[in-house]
Amino acid sequence: MKIKVLGGGREVGRAAYLVEDGSQRFLLDYGVNFDERDMPRLPQHVRPVDVSGLIVSHAHLDHVGAAPYLYITGRPKAFSTKPTLEVARLLTMDFLKLNAAVIEYDMREFENLYDNTVFLDYGETYEEDGFKLVFANAGHIIGSSITYLETGSGRRLMYTGDINDRETWTLPGAETLETGVETVIVESTYGGRNHPPRHVVEKRLLEIVEETIDRKGTVLIPAFSVGRSQEIAALIASEAPYIEVYLDGMIKDITDIYLRYRKYLRDPALFNKVFETVNFVTGTRDRKKIINKPCVIIASAGMLKGGPSVYYLKKLHQNPRNSIIMVSYQAPNSNGHKLLEAGEIPELEVGRVNARVEWLDFSSHAGQKGLVDILSRYKSTVRDIIIVHGGEEEAFSLREAILEELGSDVRIHVPNTGDEIDVA
Ligand SMILES: [Zn+2]
Ligand SMILES: [Zn+2]
Known part of the structure; x- marks a missing residue:
């Protein structure tokens, strides 16, 4: 069996791994990532046939954006x-709005993908031509899956996808x-680090929120619309139900x-x-009403x-009574990263930020210990581990x-992107 790394080799995102066993070829994800100028980068080409x-x-688009x-x-x-x-349909629409000039497909192709998809629940087995496929919950975002694949020749593979x-x-x-x-095939977004315990991070967030509200300030939490927003809303609504929470953006859909x-x-x-x-x-x-x-x-x-x-x-940003809490991954060169590093964002022309700015680790990826723990469950049978x-x-x-x-x-x-690995 051969595994070709079409993307995601020593890089975050652009996940694309082609598993070849005899005449069977399975493509695990086909995603994009973004370069320093925020332009989408595609994985290596593979013919649909x-x-x-x-x-x-x-x-996430770094797993499905090129599909x-x-x-x-x-x-x-x-x-x-x-x-x-x-x-993925909503994220793809949003992606095309910003990148239509450089991306050569449109929503028709996404709908073709949708129409050709066999939908499986966790634990449900799909079998055809001797290959077997089962998904298990990966804990990363809604519907995220660990893939268990058995090829026609009986080789068994697990792909973590993004996992928490x-x-x-x-x-x-x-x-x-x-x-x-x-x-x-295992992800390694946080392969070199461990996260602080979740309850500590949650307590910290609630403290900042309480302090800000006590001094009659407003708390802004910029967050990914998939998963992170719902997570933070659920935390505050459950632990501090007396605090008013407003959600804005694609979060509703x-x-x-x-x-x-x-x-x-x-x-x-x-x-x-x-x-x-x-x-x-x-x-x-609504917006004007809540900013004060x-x-x-x-x-x-x-x-x-x-x-x-x-x-x-x-x-x-100008009022020191307010707080801005960053709870998502901040890519280098992103506005969020600049705010945390320099306390200002030249691109947005807002000048000096006087509000309190904090970053908290609410990552939805396993840290090193978590990843090693997952892999050690397969200690007696695993022979090849591919880190991507x-x-x-x-x-x-x-x-x-x-x-x-x-x-x-x-x-x-x-492996690097472009490498081919022979596994037993
Ligand atoms: Zn990813
Ligand atoms: Zn992801």
Whole structure:
């Protein structure tokens, strides 16, 4: 069996791994990432006729953003959970709005992908031509999956996709299956680090919120519209229900999908209750009303790259009574990163930011310890581990940690994009 790394080798995102076994070729994800100038970068080319099956692990664009390219001329069969493609549809529309000039597909191709997808629930087995496929909950965002694949010749592979081992307010932690896998493709976004305990980070956020509201300030929390916004809203609504929470941006449409696919959530009843109590902002009049109110505003985009979070930043940044809490990953060169590093964002021409600015680690990726723990469950059968979806430093640091835990009988690969790996 051969694995071609078409993207995601020593880099975060652009996940695309082609698994070849005889005449069967499975493509695990086909995503994009962005260069320093924020231009989308595609994975290496693969002909749609050469794909026996496309597996979409979750809705983030770095896993599905290039997949519609395969449906311009082809119709390969795809596999995912239902909420994955429902969320992906909204993210793809948004992506095309910003990048239509450089992306050569449109929503028609996305709908072709959707129409050719076999939707599987967690734990449901799909079998055809001797290959077997099962998804398990990856704990990362709604519908996110760990892929268990058995090829026609009986080789067993596990692909983590993006994975979170820890339970959150919205999702249960990753739920691995007890199956003897020989090859593992593992993400390494935080392969070199461990996260602080979740309860400590949550307590810190609630403290900042309380302090700000006490001095009659407003809290702005720029957050990703998928997962992070719902997580923060659920935390505040559950632990400090007397605080008014407002949500603005694409968050509403995404939350509707979360509500429609409630069975994927950790506690569907709690989620329902939370989203009956929080407020959705519907227009400019609403916005003007809340900017002078002691409340929490959760708004997309998470890195302050457009969206209502930028509007609120411009209104709230001058007043030292206000707080801005960053809870999402901040890419280098992003507006959010500049705000944290320099305390100002020249591109937005807002001048000096006087509001209190904090960053808290609410990551939805497992840290090093979590990843090693997941891999050690396969200690007796695993022979090849392929580390992807992480920068060089993170990937090699994870390699060291795995070696220590699993010993040298396992071959651990840290491929570059473009590399081909022969596995037993
Ligand atoms: Zn990813
Ligand atoms: Zn992801």
